[in-house]
Amino acid sequence: MRSFLLATTMVAFPLAAFAQSHCALPAPVTMAAEAPIQLPLPITVGGPPVPLMPAVAPLPPPTQAPALPSTAPAAASKIPADFAAIPALAHIAAAGATLSDLGMSHGLRTISARHDAQVMVFEVSPDGQAAVAGLMTDLSVDQLRAIGGKDLTELPAQHGLRALFLHNGPQFQVFYASPDSERVIPGVMWDATGKDLTRDQVAAIPGAIPTVTIGADTAPAAGASGPATATDQTSNNPNLIAVAQSTTHGSIGNASAPELWMFIDPQCSFSVRAMQQLAPFVAAGKVRLNVIPLTILDGEDNGMSTRSALDLVSTPSDQLVAAWETGHMAGPPAADASGKLQVNMAAAAAIHLQGTPTLIWRKPDGSAGRLDGLPPDIGGLVASIGS
Numbered sequence: 318m319r320s321f322l323l324a325t326t327m328v329a330f331p332l333a334a335f336a337q338s339h340c341a342l343p344a345p346v347t348m349a350a351e352a353p354i355q356l357p358l359p360i361t362v363g364g365p366p367v368p369l370m371p372a373v374a375p376l377p378p379p380t381q382a383p384a385l386p387s388t389a390p391a392a393a394s395k396i397p398a399d400f401a402a403i404p405a406l407a408h409i410a411a412a413g414a415t416l417s418d419l420g421m422s423h424g425l426r427t428i429s430a431r432h433d434a435q436v437m438v439f440e441v442s443p444d445g446q447a448a449v450a451g452l453m454t455d456l457s458v459d460q461l462r463a464i465g466g467k468d469l470t471e472l473p474a475q476h477g478l479r480a481l482f483l484h485n486g487p488q489f490q491v492f493y494a495s496p497d498s499e500r501v502i503p504g505v506m507w508d509a510t511g512k513d514l515t516r517d518q519v520a521a522i523p524g525a526i527p528t529v530t531i532g533a534d535t536a537p538a539a540g541a542s543g544p545a546t547a548t549d550q551t552s553n554n555p556n557l558i559a560v561a562q563s564t565t566h567g568s569i570g571n572a573s574a575p576e577l578w579m580f581i582d583p584q585c586s587f588s589v590r591a592m593q594q595l596a597p598f599v600a601a602g603k604v605r606l607n608v609i610p611l612t613i614l615d616g617e618d619n620g621m622s623t624r625s626a627l628d629l630v631s632t633p634s635d636q637l638v639a640a641w642e643t644g645h646m647a648g649p650p651a652a653d654a655s656g657k658l659q660v661n662m663a664a665a666a667a668i669h670l671q672g673t674p675t676l677i678w679r680k681p682d683g684s685a686g687r688l689d690g691l692p693p694d695i696g697g698l699v700a701s702i703g704s
Contacts, residue, residue, distance in 0.1 A: 340582055340585035340586070340587050340588065340613060340614060340672050340673045341513060341516075341613075341671065341672040400416055400418075402445075403441060403445040404445055404446050404509035405441055405442070405445055405446060405447055405448045405507075405508070405509045406428065406441065406445075406448075407509075408509045408510065408511065409430055409448075412432070413432055414430040414431060414432040415430070415431045415432070416428055416429070416430050417429045417430075417431075419438070422453060422495075422500070423453070423495035423496070423497050423499050423500045424443070424495055424496035424497055425440040425441065425442075425443070425453070425495055425496070426440065426441045427439075427440055427441075427453070428440075428441060428448070437450060438450075438451075438452055439451065439504070440453065440493075440495075440502055440504075442475075442476035442477055442478055442506075443476070443477035443478070443496060444476050444477050445509075446476050446508060446509050447475065447476040447478075447506050447507060447508045447509065447514060448506070448507055449478065449493045449502050449504045449505070449506045450504050450505050450506075450507065451493075451502045451503050451504020451505070452502070452503075452504075453495070453500045453501075453502050454500065454501055454502065454503065455500070456500070456501050457498060457499045457500065457501070458479070458481070458494045458498040458499075458501060459498070461481060461483070461492060461501050462481075465481075465483045465484075468483060468484040469481055469482070469483050469484075470482045470483075470484075470522070472491070472518045472519070473518065475506055475514050475518065476506070476508070476514075477496070478493045478494060478495075478496075478506070479493065479494040479498075480492070480493055480494075480506075480515075480518055481493075481494065481501065482518075482519060482522060489519075490503050491503070491504070491505070491515050491518070491519060492504075493506060506518075556685075557668055557677050557685040557687060558578070558677065558679055558685050560664050560667050560668050560677075561578035561580075561607065561609065561664070561677050562578075563660070563664060564609045564660060564661045564664045565609075565610075565630045565657040565658075565660060565661055566578070566607045566608055566609040566610075566634065566637070566661075567607070567608045567629070567632065567634050567635070567636070567637020567638045567640075567641075568605060568606065568607045568608075568634055568635065568637075568638070569599055569605070569606050569608070569638040569639070570599040570600075570602065570604060570605035570606050571602040571605055572605060573605075574602055574603060574604050574605040575603075575604055575605065575678070575679075575702040575703060575704050576604070576605045576606075576607060576678065576679070576702070577595070577604050577605070577606050577607065577676060577677075577678045577698075577699075577702055578607045578609060578676065578677040578678065579591065579592075579595075579606060579607065579608055579609065579674050579675070579676050579677075580609045580611055580661075580665060580670060580673055580674060580675040580676075580677075581608055581609065581610060581611065581641075581673050581674050582610075582611050582612060582613045582614050582622050582626070582673045583610060583622060583625035583626055583629060583641055584614050584621055584622045584625055585613070585614060585622075585673045585674070587672075587673065587674060587690065587691055588673045588674045590691060591674040591676070591691055591692065592608075592638075592641075592642065594691075594692065594695045595695065595699075598695070598696075598699045603699055604699050604702060606638070608637060608638050608641065609661055609664070610625075610626040610629040610630055610637075610641075610658070610661060611626060611658075611661055611662060611665055611670075611673060612625075612626040612658065612662070613672065613673060623658070624650075626658055626661075627650040627654045627655065627658055628640070628650060628654075629641060630650075630651075630654050630657040630658050630661070631648075631650045631651035631654045668687075670689075671689050672689065672690070674690070674691070675687070675688070675689050675690075676688040676689075676692065676698070678698075678701070678702045678703075679702070679703050679704075680701060680702070680703050681701075681703035681704075682703070683703070686701060686702075
């Protein structure tokens with residue numbers, strides 16, 4: 318058997334499904350107000366081995382979805398002129414989504430978006446530069462304050478919307494208030510370029526975003542080395558190469574060809590697509606690809622990413638990439654698999670990785686190149702890799 322992925326995951330990435338080119342690190346997710354978000358679990362060993370790389374064919378360019386039936390809110394195959402003037406809507410429509418105006422409520426414009434079988438409802442910020450993916454609740458800000466008490470914290474406003482962070486033990490939820498404060502929306506805010514603003518808002522709150530500690534308290538597996546320290550996170554930092562080299566990874570391609578390092582989540586559809594794009598260049602001997610397994614999607618796939626990554630780091634280096642491509646099950650994870658995966662996660666933290674795929678290479682001048690997300694020009698990327 319093999320595991321299969323949707324091209325995008327609407328629950329986990331409500332706006333990124335139309336906007337991003339990578340699988341982002343875990344962030345607060347839109348859910349009902351009474352069902353707060355469970356933080357991602359730490360890496361654990363256990364459970365049955367699972368198939369790895371899903372059989373995903375290269376995706377065609379996004380196309381406009383058909384108009385909704387006449388019984389639904391009006392939708393058009395072309396973005397209306399007033400939508401085109403709103404940056405957040407124009408960006409989503411440019412990705413191939415069909416938009417429908419659901420009207421104004423409490424000072425916010427509600428929009429539905431459909432892309433093939435995927436549907437999303439969101440509110441547009443007053444300035445039109447961002448959107449909150451989520452459904453407006455009947456709670457007012459005062460009612461939410463009464464419910465949350467000391468566990469409710471107000472965050473800096475973004476794009477004209479107040480943000481409130483509610484703790485519920487180890488769980489949390491971010492709410493955005495309507496301009497009249499009579500309604501709150503449990504959801505995630507994205508700007509007109511697809512950037513997750515909610516993640517930035519909660520980053521300073523201890524425990525809101527999982528982190529990996531690098532130092533004396535990190536216990537890598539026997540025989541595994543820890544990641545090099547990346548002191549400068551600019552793309553011209555040669556330490557990026559040292560960090561990548563310190564990981565447990567698999568390699569494929571001509572051993573004498575220029576090397577490219579790719580951090581992946583085995584269940585990330587964008588990682589799969591990057592592998593598919595690179596495969597012809599690897600086969601032609603133009604690049605040697607080193608694949609570094611991580612786990613970042615456990616919150617969306619019920620732990621499958623971790624189990625897949627543990628299986629991969631248990632696989633010999635010369636077989637790892639083929640195992641990912643074919644979905645080969647290597648059996649129970651090796652005894653040192655968890656430690657190896659922790660080292661890879663620490664390496665990702667050291668370079669401030671934002672999602673997968675993340676590509677690193679050495680340029681002809683000796684400096685390090687870095688690309689977060691799908692390469693927009695795969696040929697140009699390969700050509701820029703030095704020996």
